[in-house]
Amino acid sequence: MESRRSSGLPFCKMHGAGNDFVIIDARSGAAALTPALVRAVGDRHRGVGFDQLAELHDHGQADIEIRFWNADGSRAGACGNATRCVAHLLMTERGVDRLHIVTARGDLWAERREGVIWVNMGAPLLDPVDIPLAPGVDPRHLPLPGDPVAVGMGNPHCVFFVTDAEAEDVARRGAAVENDPLFPQATNVEFASVIAPDHLRLRVWERGTGITLACGSGACATAVAAHLRGLTGRQVTIRADGGDLAVDWRADGVWLTGPVAHVFDAVLSPEVMALA
Numbered sequence: 001m002e003s004r005r006s007s008g009l010p011f012c013k014m015h016g017a018g019n020d021f022v023i024i025d026a027r028s029g030a031a032a033l034t035p036a037l038v039r040a041v042g043d044r045h046r047g048v049g050f051d052q053l054a055e056l057h058d059h060g061q062a063d064i065e066i067r068f069w070n071a072d073g074s075r076a077g078a079c080g081n082a083t084r085c086v087a088h089l090l091m092t093e094r095g096v097d098r099l100h101i102v103t104a105r106g107d108l109w110a111e112r113r114e115g116v117i118w119v120n121m122g123a124p125l126l127d128p129v130d131i132p133l134a135p136g137v138d139p140r141h142l143p144l145p146g147d148p149v150a151v152g153m154g155n156p157h158c159v160f161f162v163t164d165a166e167a168e169d170v171a172r173r174g175a176a177v178e179n180d181p182l183f184p185q186a187t188n189v190e191f192a193s194v195i196a197p198d199h200l201r202l203r204v205w206e207r208g209t210g211i212t213l214a215c216g217s218g219a220c221a222t223a224v225a226a227h228l229r230g231l232t233g234r235q236v237t238i239r240a241d242g243g244d245l246a247v248d249w250r251a252d253g254v255w256l257t258g259p260v261a262h263v264f265d266a267v268l269s270p271e272v273m274a275l276a
């Protein structure tokens with residue numbers, strides 16, 4: 001990634017299965033991000049456009065700290081696909097096969113196994129307090145039409161199992177559930193259909209962003225919910241709109257892998273930064 005220039009803010013554009021990100025290396029002393037600047041950069045018409053922005057910081061006990069922002073300027077506690085992209089960047093930069101990553105959720109680990117980069121997104125959060133969910137609600141059977149499941153992965157997810165995910169009006173139904181009072185911090189909304197005991201089709205409405213081509217933490221939450229409902233095993237392929245992700249729910253956490261692409265390096269112009 002290019003070093004800081006006085007003319008603007010350097011960034012890198014990447015995507016994981018089509019879930020696209022602006023990655024800003026704040027270790028270089030980049031300007032402190034604000035919700036207004038994040039929204040300006042995320043504007044797909046006047047700015048750069050992204051699903052999430054990942055802000056990289058040095059960390060005393062870990063290889064990197066990542067702070068996640070949604071396109072609307074809200075913060076996110078987890079972002080599986082952006083974490084995979086950053087892991088790919090740093091492993092390539094440093095020539096290592098293991099990384100200790102800190103996010104708002106806590107300590108995460110990335111490993112390269114036989115050339116494939118996996119990220120351990122941590123154990124699923126199933127207690128309503130941790131998801132978070134309104135008190136007194138059963139996360140396994142939410143009191144909503146469609147009987148969805150709530151799972152936390154450092155961010156909240158509301159997973160609907162449907163006959164055919166392709167047929168779902170994700171925009172209408174996702175927007176209707178995102179800010180349901182059952183979720184004190186709002187929620188990501190997933191619509192999944194079972195293709196096979198090791199294969200799910202998933203479409204997502206992301207909190208603070210809308211429909212995305214893939215969602216890593218959503219894939220993890222969906223795999224956990226499917227297993228808890230007895231629909232799949234603990235290792236599943238998730239067919240997202242932008243490509244396939246693989247989830248492996250192990251004793252030490254929910255591991256995630258999938259495609260990563262570096263799109264370009266560039267510098268945020270002062271004009272875009274002035275939009276903030």
Ligand SMILES: N[C@@H](CCC[C@H](N)C(=O)O)C(=O)O
Nearest residue numbers: 076079080081155215216217
């Ligand atoms: N695309 C991300 C999820 C990003 C955060 C989500 N919108 C939220 O607000 O929790 C992923 O890959 O996990």
